[in-house]
Amino acid sequence: MTKKEEDIKKRVIDHLYWDNRVDASKIKVDVKESEITLKGSVENYNAREAAVLDAWQTRGVTKVNNEISVKYPPAYTIPSDKEIKSSVENLIAWNPNIDSTDIDIKIKNGFVDLEGTVDAYWKKTRVEQIASGVSGVLEITNKLAVVPTEDIVDKVVAEDIASSIDRKFSVDIEDVNIKVKDGKATLSGTVPNWSAYRAAIESAENTAGVTEIVDNIIIT
Template sequence: MRVALGVARVRASPSTNRRGAAMRSDGEIKRDVEYELKWDPDIDPSDIGVAVKDGAVTLTGFVRSFRQRTKAAEDATRVHGVKGIANDIEVRLPLVNKRPDPEIVREIIAELKAELPYAADDIKAVVRDGQVTLKGEVEWDYQRRRAADAALRVSGVTGLTNEIEIKPKIKPEDLKRKIEDAFKRNAEVDAQRVTVEAEGNKVILRGTVHSWAEREEAERVAWLAPGVMVVDNRITIDY
């Protein structure tokens, strides 16, 4: 909009994006992330610090379980204006919850057999000082993710590295179509704003979305396709 120059002065309007919505300041984002952490009944936010710079959130401090660490990052991604998360929260177990590694391994094996009865024999768990490493091969990414979730349910686990590989059986040319169809069915992803490229078993996502949560949802949907081994998420956020 053009404005003629004159003697009158007007107050500058807040910065806006291309859709006309006011851009959020780092202070506003920090406040809302802190509120979101307090709103979650599964997290004790008293020992969690929040810092924001240019929309990038850094979480510091410590929690009582690895699941709480993961939940804190998930809570932060729901806040409007967040462009990225650096999760530097440490897991500090109370002494009463510390367990010998052999006990942790046995319970993880039992959890894997209950969660993934047809794939558990192809997954191995290695535990050292409460840190779990999962190895092996599965066909679907959801199996890889469920194995991690099963391990994290075990008391005494302080961290997890998921090295399970996906051994695909689907033809690469089918990946692109399956993911595009999934986007069209998904109410949280604007399929017209996201493009899909498939290079073998690697998927590349491009386009723009309205929030970090929508970007994460697009990536989650892509991982659900059978045989996907890598998702390169190049989607940008247009606030």
């Protein structure tokens, strides 16, 4: 392992141990150049997502592979699939910004499939975030399709994404290429860090008319 790899690994491990949401003692960190692989287990899905985010946010990291599994403590009574489904459905229904009418939740052994439609891309990501907070969830597959309620031409969608990125201080619009076809937004280019990457992706996620995002951005 090179000195650079050792430094990156130490920063990731330190960041994991700093995060009170994560039991870092059960996570193994492997590094190859600037690419991180996380292995081991955590006690809930939110902790898994937190660990991945911690790695992404660490200086020097350009890619994160997530191989962490969710293993609930032996003394914990894991909810049944029926209970998990009910909890997810209720939380989505109680969210004032999301119409759950066309959302279908399927669960098998703690594995959640989100199916159906929503009318905005940010709602697709929000539904997944809601499901991730439910006890008993082991994995989530987001199959929600985005069907906007109004037609917005691709040129306008691309311009709106670009304008949003250009207004942000954490990312340079010159670093990001944007193409939109039939609502599918493809973002490419190279950015210097995770903050710039997320700023660009969030601009696409929150733009009206986006139905799908192809992420080809590289962190250098």
